[in-house]
Amino acid sequence: METNIEIVKPPITNVGVIGWIRENLFSSPLNTVLTIIIASILWFSVIPFLQWALIDSYWLPDSNCKETNGACWSIITSNYKVILFGFYPQNILWRPITAIIMLVSLLIISRNRNWWNAYLGYSWLAGLIIMGVLLKGGILGLEAVDIEKWGGIILTLLLSVFGLTAAYPLGILLALGRQSEMPVIKTFCVFYIELIRGVPLISLLFMSSVVFPLFLPEGMSINAILRAQVAIIMFTAAYIAEVVRGGLQGMNKGQFEAADSLGLNYTQTMRLIILPQALKIVIPPSVSILISAFKDTSLVVIIGLYDLLKTTQSTLSDPKWMGFSAEAYIFIALIYFICCFFMSNYSRKLEKELDTGL
């Protein structure tokens, strides 16, 4: 049997680096021109940037960077505690650091859908309680830290992790409500979604800090962070709802009919048949919304909360560091970028995993 089979290899063309370059970069006159243009743009922008950011730069805390042409990363190395943690007491920074490490570990573990089980749920619950205790203190001999003092990346992560995880299911409920056959629920959801989408987040944040307290009973006050949190959740949920609604509308009627004819009820049909498919379709736009919501948490500066952006600004207002805003903003841009990259990367992974060939 095995004697007569001739193994035919694919034809060898353009092997090696030169071959690849010719094939991909200089295959046609247009391609050649584009390659040259882009290469020169990179040459004239990246090289000077690297020169500035790395070669000519200062890194040591408290160095005097006034003379140099390079970047002065000393603003970061001297002030990173304030930038990252705001007014959190500097002698007990191990507590927020531990909490953040726990959060990031849980997020990384949760990336793998094979590990989604009850234990992971319990770990999240336990993890959140421990993180809360670590940050807040006041028990177990931990020094109490006022919530007002939570700032920097603690606040950014708090607002976004809770904001996004609460907004997503709420958005799904709103989308389902908008599709509902019950007029009261439908009207409410349409009204809510259109109202929220019709105002900028900034005005919602203002309302949460100025208008909302007016409606509270005398003597009662709700923490500013919580109010901003609620505003972010309400805002993001309305956008998620519209995206999810698009996914629901894209569903084939036959799927509902098949589920109905098996005897599945409304909740089961939605949970087991419709939402898994509809949500999968809308992963890319949902992630866009979550990413922009994450970045929009920085708007809380306008109601005086010390998130990452505000702590950076307050560092810059120190006369000693005035004029080094480029370095400071590049630093926090990098932090935002890493988080957003994590999200979009995960969404691509999820899409691939959920692809069942139909």
Add this chain to the structure above:
Amino acid sequence: MSEDKTKKVDISSKKTVIEIINMHKWYGDFHVLNNINLDVKKSERIVVCGPSGSGKSTLIRCVNRLEEHQKGKIIVDGIELTKDLKNIEKVRSEVGMVFQHFNLFPHLTIVENLTIGPIWVRKTPKKEAEEIAMHYLEKVQIAEQAAKFPGQLSGGQQQRVAIARSLCMKPNIMLFDEATSALDPEMVKEVLDVMIDLATGGMTMIVVTHEMGFAKSVAHRVLFMDEGAIVEENEPNEFFDNPQNDRTKLFLSQILH
């Protein structure tokens, strides 16, 4: 199949499982179903045919209340289908339905497609539901595909999975809405064979189809519908050899050339 296997046992003494009395349905002003009367006995096989738009699909969809009727009565398994019927899911789970376009759940594997009904509607333990699923997959001869997704199967295989999915609910009645008309010709037979097998097993069936060979060998009765009404009904040999109504004659001459 052999002639004696599908030999039609006398069903006149059996009990009635579907009863439709003076039933009407409208879409807006459009009178889709006009005064339908139909009795279906246990183990009876009925084939419904008629021109496109005559209301065949609508009629069988009323039987498991995918569509509501507005006048008259539909009684399935002793339960009258009405607006205030609390658990329509119960009726639906007793009535299996197979669609022209299969309507499998593309995000679930074949075996998950089959177990989802038993697990969630019948509250069957997962293990047992999987055994039932494998049993029916073997019956429709695609047990080896159990772990695949619907998108990886051919049309004929998908339709057999869809039939198996309905059977896993152990229905008393099966409805088929043009189950073979979306299939390539070479796959029609494999699906018809499964349906014939079911009929042999004594399943009560209402089948909308244009497969006249199937109607002749399997049906106890053939109904001809036109413009929302049952125009003619007869035992298959009489129906095909000696149609009474002009519209039936025209229809038969068109589909039989």
